[in-house]
Amino acid sequence: MFEKKAWAVNGYLALICMLALLIGGIALIIQKNLIGTVLLITALILGTGIIVVQPNKAYALVFFGNYLGTIRKPGLWLSIPLASRKGISLKVRNFNSKTLKVNDIEGNPIEIAAVVVFRVVDTAKAIFDVEKYEQFVEIQSETALRHVATRYAYDNFEGNDISLRGNPEEVSDELMKELQQRLILAGVEVSETRLTHLAYATEIAGAMLQRQQASAILSARQIIVEGAVGLVQLAIERIEKEGVIDLDDERKASMVNNLLVSIVSERSIQPVVNTGTVYS
Known part of the structure; x- marks a missing residue:
């Protein structure tokens, strides 16, 4: 109708x-x-x-x-x-879904919830084509949320693909498009959807937190090493260009080692001052 x-x-x-x-x-x-x-x-x-x-x-x-x-x-x-x-009311309304427990695309159990902003645009469809359109919106919203959650991983540690945690805007847009297709039958227009809750399930939350921390530490150390190599290369090139000291391969290797250790080390370095050799 x-x-x-x-x-x-x-x-x-x-x-x-x-x-x-x-x-x-x-x-x-x-x-x-x-x-x-x-x-x-x-x-x-x-x-x-x-x-x-x-x-x-x-x-x-x-x-x-x-x-x-x-x-x-x-x-x-x-x-x-x-x-x-x-x-029938034509006002804009909010629907807060329950916290659903689903598996992401990698099989990890997660908890997810969303808010849906909607209003009736076709009164004939809302009244005569579905039984209690408010309940229809609730059920279809939770169904669409489950379906979208299973398409993506909770977190993408490599940073290449879309993830639920890393790309909330894209996920919300995908949820709104799918939900709008489901609610056309009820004469309802979806104005906005937003994720309100996203977390790992309790049974794996601790393990996944350790994984996130390890990934963050690894990324930070990688940046530090790349910066240290650049600084060492710049220092050696500067010394050789200005002729401050002639470095053979052995001394150059030793200087590179010392500089990398002093830059990359997490603890403060105690310098050793060479004052010469004592002859008896």
């Missing part, structure tokens, strides 16, 4: 007409005129078509099982008399 606009006229004019019919009908009934009864019944029937629409709310009209349309515009309206009304 698709939403369509229902027939409706200004409700204030309708109230004036109804009041006139009531007054005229009562006056004719007092005069024992049967037309007064007809006017009174007509006014009462028209009264069933009066509807008040609040801002950010809509009413779908159903007449003897047939969908007549939806009134969205706020105000007082007169629509089809004797038609039943199904109200």
